[in-house]
């Protein structure tokens with residue numbers, strides 16, 4: 001069964017707005033059942049480009065028309081358990097926000113779609129609607145349902161099933177349309193909007209509103225979970241002058257005149273342009289059937305991954321501004337639309353198991369969820385906001401369809417971190433002390449575990465040496481498996497291993513929960529603390545424990561390349577029973593004004609964790625990474641000065657890896 005669906009492409013031409021000349025060069029015509037948009041070449045106006053589309057909406061078309069023809073049928077898909085993504089794309093001021101939000105007198109797609117979803121809800125039992133709303137501003141994700149002062153930057157993560165999600169994004173159940181409007185209009189006020197010369201209320205961020213429709217069937221113990229993602233992209237702007245060092249003052253002032261962008265607007269603008277350019281690259285790569293699609297190059301494409309060549313149903317509304325100054329942008333938009341048309345998605349029905357997942361044996365019960373910190377909750381919403389959900393393994397679907405996607409069972413409980421995040425109002429020292437204490441306790445526990453493990457190993461070795469007669473009471477490992485006692489001991493051994501595994505599983509989970517609850521600065525501090533402890537252990541040649549601690553640090557700073565390299569090194573040493581030799585310590589240089597300033601900036605959190613902790617001991621890194629920030633790379637350059645060949649960190653890393661592999665081969 002072929003269940004692929006192309007992204008549906010719709011173009012919309014907005015009427016001219018204040019002081020704008022209607023451009024006859026952009027026209028919509030109809031030939032049979034096809035529509036064409038014709039655009040004059042901006043450089044040679046005698047040349048006309050013609051783009052065919054199955055549906056185009058000209059200046060006279062209404063919001064109602066677009067909704068009825070294009071969006072209404074998709075709300076059916078949502079109720080069927082599919083994920084539907086609708087994007088508004090186009091140059092700044094082309095009418096994206098107008099199309100998505102509309103006005104009070106002429107509502108856009110969002111209010112109309114919500115109304116339609118509620119209409120169906122009224123006719124059907126056991127339906128729940130919940131909303132979440134986020135914006136991607138300068139490549140950072142913020143929750144729009146939370147006051148901006150309290151809204152942290154949210155991390156984008158991937159679950160075991162490869163689904164990308166925004167961690168800690170709140171979601172709110174809504175029972176009535178009016179309730180939705182109140183929440184939505186409040187949240188929209190939090191969106192980053194600014195006035196530019198091209199648009200009085202220009203969106204400076206990409207906004208994604210998600211409405212989740214859950215239809216439960218208590219008799220079957222199943223629920224369908226459809227989603228409607230409504231995406232109002234920020235508009236691209238011509239800011240090229242900013243990136244050109246050689247741009248003349250005249251050109252700069254011309255562009256400033258056109259966009260009205262001051263430096264901070266320009267920074268926003270270049271972030272918008274960058275993410276839109278990655279979006280273009282993703283579409284291009286999908287068209288080419290490339291083996292690597294650059295989803296990870298921006299948060300926007302990561303979050304929209306499912307809608308671009310994934311399991312979502314898609315509708316792209318390309319908005320077009322008619323004025324002559326936008327002609328090149330119109331061509332860009334139409335080219336983007338043409339390329340996106342070829343993208344195929346494979347929609348899947350999202351089904352959830354309502355039955356609680358079987359509890360893992362011996363697992364501890366979750367303690368009662370504490371109330372959310374006031375900073376995380378918009379006033380009056382406390383009881384309705386669901387914390388990030390815990391997933392317990394995939395559920396099995398009984399529905400006979402190849403398009404059914406059995407989601408992991410989602411348990412909407414508040415999961416308190418095992419070590420609760422520091423309460424607001426604590427001083428930096430207090431936070432550090434808490435982290436240090438938590439890390440120390442963990443290390444002590446692990447040391448004790450290692451000691452125990454060692455004792456068991458020694459015992460079994462001794463009993464092996466003493467011979468089988470004595471071993472029955474001492475070691476389960478050397479038992480004669482045919483004897484009754486032997487069976488019991490093997491059972492005991494298995495049980496013990498199982499308990500250890502369960503404990504590991506629990507600790508791992510609590511670790512992840514703790515990581516996601518900490519602020520980026522606290523995460524970095526905790527990572528640094530683990531690295532310092534790990535180094536201390538590796539210096540004592542306690543490599544297994546050092547490795548474990550480095551891995552723990554990695555949970556807090558997953559992007560630290562040097563840390564990853566260190567883990568590989570120690571893993572290799574442990575595997576091959578070789579001692580681990582960190583690179584020799586380098587005498588600390590006398591502090592110059594420049595290095596003091598660099599250290600100060602590092603202290604404010606701009607440097608890598610491993611580098612920070614190494615600096616404390618003056619130990620230069622064994623490996624370097626080209627991904628490191630400027631000052632680190634500069635320190636590598638300094639180290640390499642005097643050596644015959646300029647050895648980049650990457651080259652150095654490759655060299656060491658090659659020698660490790662060579663040693664492996666030799667063995």
Ligand SMILES: Nc1ncnc2c1ncn2[C@@H]1O[C@H](COP(=O)(O)OP(=O)(O)OP(=O)(O)O)[C@@H](O)[C@H]1O
Nearest residue numbers: 014015092093094095096097098199202203234235
């Ligand atoms: N179809 C339309 N009919 C009437 N007015 C429209 C239409 N489309 C857009 N407008 C008006 O044009 C102006 C710019 O539109 P809008 O803010 O929606 O653009 P945008 O593409 O979202 O811009 P940006 O990317 O800068 O946020 C607004 O004043 C809006 O009311």
